[in-house]
Amino acid sequence: MSAxxxxxGAADAPLPSARMARGAGGGLGDRLFAASLRGAAWIVVLLxxxxxxxxxxxxxxxxxxxxxxxxxxxxxxxxTGQFGALPFVFGTIVSSILALLIAVPLxxxxxxxxxxxxxxxxxxxxxxxxxxxxxxxxxxYGLWGIFVLVPWLRDWVQPALxxxxxxxxxFQGPPYGIGMLAAGVILAIMIVPYITSVSREVLLAVPGSxxxxxLGLGATRWETTRIAVLRYGRSGLVGAILLGLGRAxxxxxxxxxxxxxxxxxSLSLFAPGYTMASVIANExxxxxxxxxxxxxxxxxxxxxxxxxxxxxxxxxxVWSVGGPTRGERE
Amino acid sequence: xxxxxxRWKSDAVSAxxxxxxxIVICPLLLIFGFLLVKGASALNLDFFTHLPKPxxxxxxGVANAIVGSxxxxxxxxxxxxxxxxAGGVYLAESRDRRLPWVVRFxxxxxxxxxxxxxGIFAYTVVVLPMRRFSALAGGLALGFILxxxxxxxxxxxxxxxxxxxxxxxxxxxxxxxxxxxxxxxPAARAGILTGVMxxxxxxxxETAPLLFTALGNRFWHQGLDxxxxxxxxxxxxxxIAPYDDWHRQAWAGALVLxxxxxxASLAARMATRGRTIAR
Numbered sequence: 101m102s103a104x105x106x107x108x109g110a111a112d113a114p115l116p117s118a119r120m121a122r123g124a125g126g127g128l129g130d131r132l133f134a135a136s137l138r139g140a141a142w143i144v145v146l147l148x149x150x151x152x153x154x155x156x157x158x159x160x161x162x163x164x165x166x167x168x169x170x171x172x173x174x175x176x177x178x179x180t181g182q183f184g185a186l187p188f189v190f191g192t193i194v195s196s197i198l199a200l201l202i203a204v205p206l207x208x209x210x211x212x213x214x215x216x217x218x219x220x221x222x223x224x225x226x227x228x229x230x231x232x233x234x235x236x237x238x239x240x241y242g243l244w245g246i247f248v249l250v251p252w253l254r255d256w257v258q259p260a261l262x263x264x265x266x267x268x269x270x271f272q273g274p275p276y277g278i279g280m281l282a283a284g285v286i287l288a289i290m291i292v293p294y295i296t297s298v299s300r301e302v303l304l305a306v307p308g309s310x311x312x313x314x315l316g317l318g319a320t321r322w323e324t325t326r327i328a329v330l331r332y333g334r335s336g337l338v339g340a341i342l343l344g345l346g347r348a349x350x351x352x353x354x355x356x357x358x359x360x361x362x363x364x365x366s367l368s369l370f371a372p373g374y375t376m377a378s379v380i381a382n383e384x385x386x387x388x389x390x391x392x393x394x395x396x397x398x399x400x401x402x403x404x405x406x407x408x409x410x411x412x413x414x415x416x417x418v419w420s421v422g423g424p425t426r427g428e429r430e
Numbered sequence: 431x432x433x434x435x436x437r438w439k440s441d442a443v444s445a446x447x448x449x450x451x452x453i454v455i456c457p458l459l460l461i462f463g464f465l466l467v468k469g470a471s472a473l474n475l476d477f478f479t480h481l482p483k484p485x486x487x488x489x490x491g492v493a494n495a496i497v498g499s500x501x502x503x504x505x506x507x508x509x510x511x512x513x514x515x516a517g518g519v520y521l522a523e524s525r526d527r528r529l530p531w532v533v534r535f536x537x538x539x540x541x542x543x544x545x546x547x548x549g550i551f552a553y554t555v556v557v558l559p560m561r562r563f564s565a566l567a568g569g570l571a572l573g574f575i576l577x578x579x580x581x582x583x584x585x586x587x588x589x590x591x592x593x594x595x596x597x598x599x600x601x602x603x604x605x606x607x608x609x610x611x612x613x614x615x616p617a618a619r620a621g622i623l624t625g626v627m628x629x630x631x632x633x634x635x636e637t638a639p640l641l642f643t644a645l646g647n648r649f650w651h652q653g654l655d656x657x658x659x660x661x662x663x664x665x666x667x668x669x670i671a672p673y674d675d676w677h678r679q680a681w682a683g684a685l686v687l688x689x690x691x692x693x694a695s696l697a698a699r700m701a702t703r704g705r706t707i708a709r
Contacts, residue, residue: 126606133607137524140516141533144577148536154554155547209450217444218451226451228699233458235695237635239662240684243669244461247468247677289457296454320440343542350544352638353666377546377638384553384642400550404543411542415535 152404159398161391170398176363176379178387183395185402187363191280191373192403195355196348198284198369203292204341210292211299211340216325227300234293242357245286250277250358253285258370269367276360281369283359287351291344298343298418302336303329305422332421339417346410350403352377376403469685472678477686482648482664488675492683494650498565498659499634501651502644505569506633507626510576514629515622517577518584523610534585537578548574549639557643565651565658568644572633579629587621588614620701627698631691637662661687 126134156163162170166183173184210230214223254277261271306329314328330337360372361382376399387393476491483490517537521530552571557563591614599609615622637660640646645657646667661683668680 129608130606133610134524137516137520138526138529140513141520141524141529143513144517144533144540144581145536147574147577148540150555151540151543151547151551154551158550158554206450206454209447210454213444213447213451217447226455229455229458232692232695233455235631235635235691236458236461237637237662237687237691239635239637239665239669240461240465240688243665243680243684244464246669247681248460248464292454292457320436322440322443323436325443346542350542350546352544352546353662357666357670377544380546380550381638381641384550385645397550397554400547404547407542407544407547408539411539412535414542415538 152401155397155401155404159394159401162394162398165391166395170395171402174363174365178383178389178392181389181391183391185376185395185399187365188374188376188379188399189402190365191283191359192349192375192377194280194369195283195287195359195373195375196345198280199287199291199348200341200345202285202288203295203344206288207292207295207340207344208299208337210296211303212325212330214296215300215303216329217321227297230293230296233289234297238290238351238353239357241286241290242354245282245354245358249286250282253277253282257281262370270369273366273368273370275370276372278358278360278372279370280359280366280373283355283373283375284369286354286358287348290351290354291347294347295340295344298340299337302333302340302418302421305336306332335417336421339414339420342410342414342417346407346414349410350377350407352381356381376400465681465685465688468678468681470682472682473685477679477682481650482679485673490679492659492661492664492679492686494647495659495661495664495683496686498644498647498651499661501565501654501658502569502572502640502660503630503634505565505654506572506576507630509570509573510629511580511626514577514580514625515584517581518622518625519588519610519615521581521585522588523614534582537581541578541582544638545571545575545636546638546641549641549643552639552643560655562655563643563645563657565644565654565656568640568658568660569654571639571643572636575633575636575639576629579632580625583625583628584618584622587618587625590621591617624698624701627694627701631694631698634694635662635687635691637666 162183166173170183170185171189172186173182174186175182175184176187177183210226214227214230218226254275258271258275258277258281262275265271310328310332311324314324319327355375356378359375359378361374361378362372363374363379364371366373380396380400380403384393384396387396476489477493478491478496479493480489480491481494482492517533521534524530548571551574552567556567556570560567595613595617596609599613600606604612640660640663644660644663646663647657647659649659651658665680665683665687668676668683671677
């Protein structure tokens with residue numbers, strides 16, 4: 101099945117009768133078949149609802165006990181039964197923002213290169229490499245982070261940052277290597293392929309007539325890209341970035357392995373931190389009291405709700421440019 | 431702005447985008463280089479055939495973890511494939527008005543749900559009632575992750591089947607369900623297989639949802655209702671341990687894992703050449 105056949109398939113005018121009609125009509129076999137397919141679709145809906153319901157149920161004790169204070173209390177002490185999620189929320193937000201700051205310019209640049217500027221023969225190999233990068237498991241990134249990235253940050257990057265920008269509170273403190281900076285960098289590496297490939301698809305979905313119009317007015321290649329392509333695909337690109345953010349917020353293993361896992365709120369990027377996903381990963385099996393488990397599940401619930409929001413918004417934005425499926429695209 | 435300046439600016443930005451593309455693929459080369467150098471030196475036959483050795487004894491392997499991973503991937507496919515494929519066919523073939531849109535949206539959102547949250551879900555619905563960590567819980571968590579991926583790729587691939595085929599079948603008086611099962615789905619087989627391979631590549635490397643479902647195990651698997659080892663879990667345990675020999679094994683395990691994942695991705699790519707994988 102090639103790209104060209106996809107265009108042929110989409111161009112065929114779909115006869116309404118050719119696909120399954122709604123409910124009525126057909127013999128018993130048809131109705132049973134349609135019902136079982138619809139059943140599978142409902143299972144997906146029910147699974148999603150069950151996911152939210154199960155997390156709410158398991159965390160109800162913590163929700164009832166701490167209420168909203170759970171979000172802004174920074175005291176996390178299983179021994180005395182005090183649970184405040186602030187350090188984890190803080191760590192998740194800071195590491196994700198840091199990752200976006202690094203990843204967004206690079207990803208958009210690479211996507212523009214792949215979709216607009218690269219000569220035809222270099223596109224497939226580079227796109228392939230970027231897809232491979234997306235397929236690398238999180239734990240492998242973490243392993244590489246511990247033994248390659250962290251020593252490199254400790255010995256080279258952090259001393260240099262400390263020397264030049266040490267007057268900023270962001271870059272103060274001893275260079276451990278492990279810490280918020282390492283988490284941000286490893287997250288950036290991990291979300292770059294997602295942002296790049298979705299942005300690239302968004303750019304490719306921009307109609308060619310947009311480019312031709314700008315070029316016809318005498319715009320240079322960059323002006324064409326900026327005026328006719330980027331502006332047209334703006335909402336889709338924001339969606340791509342949000343998809344990357346969604347990944348970064350929930351990423352667990354690689355971050356857990358390099359962030360240092362200390363529940364503190366520190367301004368310095370050199371200091372160890374903790375994220376919502378990593379505290380669940382580290383403490384869930386050790387959680388002895390019911391309240392402890394409930395608090396961890398509540399962190400998971402928060403993570404779920406935030407990523408549902410971010411991803412839902414991202415999908416709507418990406419769909420606004422390309423349509424929900426390739427088949428429906430012009 | 432003069433035309434020359436504009437052209438210069440255009441070239442400069444083009445160069446910057448080329449540079450960012452190069453920077454983006456750099457980590458892949460670095461990660462691969464280290465995996466090959468550090469992993470290959472620790473690989474030997476024992477690694478694939480032996481159980482892990484106790485702390486302090488060098489050598490040993492991760493055979494149980496490889497078997498455990500395969501078992502859980504199999505379980506995940508049993509759970510996830512029927513729902514994913516049937517749901518995908520539904521999305522592509524159905525003329526219902528609202529449900530397909532809702533399901534498509536939910537599937538895409540589920541695809542972005544952190545895998546550790548799926549782990550908590552499997553913990554609450556399997557581990558808590560059974561009162562023990564088990565292969566079953568791990569397989570269910572992986573199956574949950576598999577569903578939205580398979581669903582969406584199946585939909586796209588079934589959608590690509592030209593309508594002329596459906597019309598030809600219906601024109602011959604064949605029942606609709608037979609047209610779908612005997613004509614449309616075989617035509618989309620390669621594409622559906624691609625989706626399955628992509629999903630397998632993804633769940634093979636998942637670690638977070640297994641931490642408190644499968645838990646890990648130092649021995650061969652002892653039944654689906656018992657804790658079970660998995661390759662990603664073993665890599666994680668070895669990587670954060672303080673022993674050099676374990677670090678070597680972690681690199682070797684990562685090399686094996688990434689080879690498996692890339693083979694699956696490559697197989698997916700081969701099945702439908704010219705189409706992009708990640709979405």
